[in-house]
Amino acid sequence: QIPTEQWAQVVEKKGGPVSYKKIPVPTCGPDEVLVNIKYSGVCHTDLHAMMGDWPLPTKMPLVGGHEGAGIVVARGELVKDIEIGDYAGIKWLNGSCAACYYCRQADEPLCGEPQLSGYTVDGSFQQYCIGKAAQVAHIPKECSLEAIAPILCAGLTVYKALKESGARPGQFVAVVGAGGGLGSLAIQYGKAMGLHVIAVDGGQDKGQHCLDLGATAYVDFTTSKDLVSEVKQASGEDGLGPHAVLVLAASEKPFQQASEYVRSRGTIVCIGLPANAYLKAPVFDTVTRMINIKGSYVGNRQDTAEAIEFYRRGLIKSTHKTVGLSELQSVFKLMEEGKITGRYVVDTSR
Ligand code: 8ID
Ligand code: ZN
Ligand code: ZN
Secondary structure (H helix, E strand, C coil): CCCCEEEEEEECCCCCCEEEEEEECCCCCCCEEEEEEEEEECCHHHHHHHHCCCCCCCCCCEECCCCEEEEEEEECCCCCCCCCCCEEEECCEEECCCCCHHHHCCCHHHCCCCEEECCCECCCCECEEEEECCCCEEECCCCCHHHHHHHHCHHHHHHHHHHHHCCCCCCEEEEECCCCHHHHHHHHHHHHCCCEEEEEECCHHHHHHHHHCCCCEEEECCCCCCHHHHHHHCCCCCCCCCCEEEECCCCCHHHHHHHHHCCCCCEEEECCCCCCCCCCCCHHHHHHCCCEEEECCCCCHHHHHHHHHHHHCCCCCCCEEEEEHHHHHHHHHHHHCCCCCCEEEEECCC
16 A cells, blocks of 8 residues: 655755655645656756756755656546556656646647646655646556656657657758767667667767667767768768757757758757757858757657657667666766766666
8 A cells, every 4th residue: 555655865955965765655636646656767857956057946855856657556536537557657747737828739848837847846756756647648558667767758858859850751860969868769769760860979888879779870079070070971972961950968069069060951959958058059150051940848748648659669779777766866976977878767666
């Protein structure tokens, strides 16, 4: 049965660290479900949240995490479309107002009064987590909860971003930050969508990892003498540059650089959220080369279902490493040092 206490990782002050301790199990309201989280992915956003990197305050104390996969153990009296025992996912958008201009047209991530898991409400770095029933991800029973966890933010976000990029099958897309959590999935979703993926990241290990996942080329930003021409050379016979660029890096420089190698009429999709960063591109080139620069932010419920379906069909493999929830702080340390290839998943039972 549902215990009254549970293990959680709690951020008690800006900058961290997280502390592993017992806290009460929350109870769900009428439109909510309680999910027994088995596994949670660790997204770079969780580190930004703990460090207070963004111009949006978090709740405090805070239980982070928004790639939580588990089992529904309780539901409020208004909840009809998900059963006790079903697999469910806690994603970044925990809930939205459902009534505003954006929510009315299924653009819920743009809602002005959202509940954000692991940011404005407690997230999945605990054994029992609340989700608004309308927004929890429905996970098919045949899927591994451990492997699917990273799909709930990283997979969803890159799948949506690839759609927003407008790139069509046979075209080239550069993925910047390709060896990280979002990037490892972007390579695979891109490939599954018929795109050629040019992976950009740093170091030989990440390079091998990107090529193993199906990237057509790897450009190492830490050693390349001329990154712009290397990316262009990798973009097919004409060498005009990739049709789209997904900028996933948690640093500012690649956001400034993408306009130098994107193909004319191409699209730069900004996804990474480095602290205090600004976009900069020459107006002259942006105009005369007709460059599109846009943002992409998670995805809606339909995008979630589609991203999960790609995984269920076996088109995407998870490249996660699993450690205990108790080891979360050491995962953050590796993340800060840029040493993570793929994604870490935490097991809430240890
Ligand atoms: O909805 C959204 N827009 C959304 C959703 C989820 C995550 C945005 N994000 C944001 C996160 O908050 C974070 O800022 O996307 C960013 C990437 O998240 P992640 O994939 O979880 O981070 P990671 O695993 O640390 O990977 C980042 C990679 O970027 C590389 C690093 O080497 C790492 O592999 N990188 C960096 I830092 N600078 C680079 C550069 N100049 C670079 N790669 C290429 N060139
Ligand atoms: Zn995330
Ligand atoms: Zn709304």
